[in-house]
Amino acid sequence: MIRFDSVKKLFRRHPVLDGVTLDIATGERIALIGSNGAGKTTLIRCLLGEYTFDGEVLVDGESPRKQRASVLGKIGFVPQLPPPLKMPVGQLVTFAAAVCNSDPKRIETIGTRLGLNIDELRNRPFNRLSGGMKQKLLIAIALGRDVKVLVLDEPAANLDPEARHIFFSLLAERIENTSMIISSHRLDEVAQLVNRVIEMDMGMVVLDDRVADDSNLAAMLNTKLRLHRADDAIARALSEWSFTDVGEGMEWHGLVAGPDRLRFLGMLSRYVGLLKAIDMVELDPGVTLQ
Amino acid sequence: MKHLWLTAKLDLVESLRSRWFLIYSLVFGGIVALLFAFGLTESRVLGFIGLSRLLVTYIQLAMAILPIFVLITTVRSVAGDREAGVFEYLLSLPVSLSAWYWGKIVGRYVSIFLPVFAAMAGAALWAMFQEIEVPWGMFLYYTAILAAMGWCFLGIGMLLSTLARSTDVAQGLAFVTWLVMLLFLDLILLGLLIQSRVAPEFAITLALANPLQVFRTAALSMFDPQLIVFGPSAYVILDLFGVAGFKIFAVVYPVLLGTLSAATGFVLFRRSDLP
Numbered sequence: 001m002i003r004f005d006s007v008k009k010l011f012r013r014h015p016v017l018d019g020v021t022l023d024i025a026t027g028e029r030i031a032l033i034g035s036n037g038a039g040k041t042t043l044i045r046c047l048l049g050e051y052t053f054d055g056e057v058l059v060d061g062e063s064p065r066k067q068r069a070s071v072l073g074k075i076g077f078v079p080q081l082p083p084p085l086k087m088p089v090g091q092l093v094t095f096a097a098a099v100c101n102s103d104p105k106r107i108e109t110i111g112t113r114l115g116l117n118i119d120e121l122r123n124r125p126f127n128r129l130s131g132g133m134k135q136k137l138l139i140a141i142a143l144g145r146d147v148k149v150l151v152l153d154e155p156a157a158n159l160d161p162e163a164r165h166i167f168f169s170l171l172a173e174r175i176e177n178t179s180m181i182i183s184s185h186r187l188d189e190v191a192q193l194v195n196r197v198i199e200m201d202m203g204m205v206v207l208d209d210r211v212a213d214d215s216n217l218a219a220m221l222n223t224k225l226r227l228h229r230a231d232d233a234i235a236r237a238l239s240e241w242s243f244t245d246v247g248e249g250m251e252w253h254g255l256v257a258g259p260d261r262l263r264f265l266g267m268l269s270r271y272v273g274l275l276k277a278i279d280m281v282e283l284d285p286g287v288t289l290q
Numbered sequence: 291m292k293h294l295w296l297t298a299k300l301d302l303v304e305s306l307r308s309r310w311f312l313i314y315s316l317v318f319g320g321i322v323a324l325l326f327a328f329g330l331t332e333s334r335v336l337g338f339i340g341l342s343r344l345l346v347t348y349i350q351l352a353m354a355i356l357p358i359f360v361l362i363t364t365v366r367s368v369a370g371d372r373e374a375g376v377f378e379y380l381l382s383l384p385v386s387l388s389a390w391y392w393g394k395i396v397g398r399y400v401s402i403f404l405p406v407f408a409a410m411a412g413a414a415l416w417a418m419f420q421e422i423e424v425p426w427g428m429f430l431y432y433t434a435i436l437a438a439m440g441w442c443f444l445g446i447g448m449l450l451s452t453l454a455r456s457t458d459v460a461q462g463l464a465f466v467t468w469l470v471m472l473l474f475l476d477l478i479l480l481g482l483l484i485q486s487r488v489a490p491e492f493a494i495t496l497a498l499a500n501p502l503q504v505f506r507t508a509a510l511s512m513f514d515p516q517l518i519v520f521g522p523s524a525y526v527i528l529d530l531f532g533v534a535g536f537k538i539f540a541v542v543y544p545v546l547l548g549t550l551s552a553a554t555g556f557v558l559f560r561r562s563d564l565p
Contacts, residue, residue: 086308
């Protein structure tokens with residue numbers, strides 16, 4: 001599906017990509033991880049045909065530089081930082097749908113599923129939306145059309161737990177016939193979403209490993225916590241995860257999206273001394289957040 | 291073609307919402323309003339009275355303001371968009387680079403020409419309402435000159451935006467370009483002519499390669515067809531082009547220069563890193 005062949009990119013004679021060779025097949029979900037300056041964004045920009053480079057990048061046998069419109073028609077992209085566009089939301093949706101030969105209604109439907117009422121926001125300038133709203137809209141534009149590749153740069157960073165779960169469910173719907181490249185600084189943010197991990201450092205691939213592919217992206221975990229004592233800090237953290245206090249700050253119940261479990265446990269690890277018991281049970285498929 | 295118009299519309303809407311467009315429109319609208327308010331239509335210069343007098347003053351002011359305004363706003367917004375990540379996102383959508391680049395130029399052209407033309411058209415409408423005679427021939431030629439001037443500096447602005455990788459550098463380049471053209475209007479050129487004893491034809495060719503000089507000469511030719519104020523230079527210009535020929539040259543040359551600059555910018559844009 002995607003082939004990077006000896007891709008080299010220099011910025012002022014300094015190699016940012018140093019002979020990257022990768023093959024990505026349909027259905028592969030890749031965590032592209034690495035520290036700042038490792039070359040993740042540059043690799044993505046080469047894939048999107050935005051950078052010139054030495055070597056070859058092919059998507060379905062086509063070059064993103066030479067057959068730009070055809071290649072980009074197959075790629076949905078969500079950037080890490082939303083662009084500061086002044087145009088109204090309605091116009092951005094119409095423009096994106098028109099150039100992608102998609103239906104604006106499809107984008108709006110995805111937006112609605114993510115909790116974004118595009119009808120209400122139609123006339124609001126994009127740069128006046130909150131960080132979460134911008135992210136949801138860009139995700140809706142990327143997923144609101146038929147693509148073969150999804151390139152997501154820290155896609156869920158600004159999403160609340162509910163929206164994260166719906167986002168993971170939307171990705172799960174495309175798992176069979178779409179390749180995904182999910183870029184992140186931290187593996188725990190994306191570990192449960194992917195079946196392959198590629199780590200970059202100094203413009204080179206330093207780790208390329210398969211990971212267990214038995215997690216259900218749409219799964220929900222019914223989670224119960226008991227604490228030794230009530231504590232304001234953990235109460236605030238659990239409230240952000242939409243947990244409910246059912247025992248005067250000592251017992252908390254809530255739902256955690258399957259792919260978020262590592263991230264949730266990472267948060268809990270900060271309060272491990274307070275934990276008395278934890279119970280996480282995967283719900284039957286079909287259970288949705290209320 | 292569909293993508294080109296979509297990009298043009300997008301750029302136009304972005305421009306209409308930006309602060310520079312508001313200031314730009316207020317400046318040109320304000321000039322016309324002030325010229326009317328100060329009773330310029332009632333004053334007389336070189337036999338010009340009424341709307342002709344206002345148009346002559348307006349075109350002189352437009353020549354001073356329009357080029358630097360177009361250059362700075364174009365490079366600021368294009369290079370600024372690139373720096374802010376607008377290109378990274380919008381160019382990840384399946385739009386061809388030619389549709390994107392030329393669409394952006396078309397959208398921007400409408401946004402820079404519209405306020406200048408609207409101010410002039412507003413003056414003509416007001417004159418008709420006040421029963422002041424409208425010199426339509428002059429009005430149409432000045433419209434053509436302004437359209438050519440806008441296109442010329444937009445093309446140069448797009449080229450500079452492509453050459454510079456940051457807003458600061460792009461702004462600096464735009465300012466220096468404008469300054470060089472301004473200095474070559476008379477001051478340096480005359481100095482060169484006197485010092486180097488170059489052939490007058492060469493000095494005048496050099497002058498006429500400067501779009502600012504071309505606009506200035508064309509604007510003057512409307513009320514001084516023999517270019518008497520130019521002294522001996524007028525002979526060279528009129529021998530070379532003739533009165534009508536120069537009027538055509540003053541519109542065609544800047545359009546060609548703007549198109550060439552924009553096309554060069556496109557070639558560089560297509561070959562370089564986009565964001």
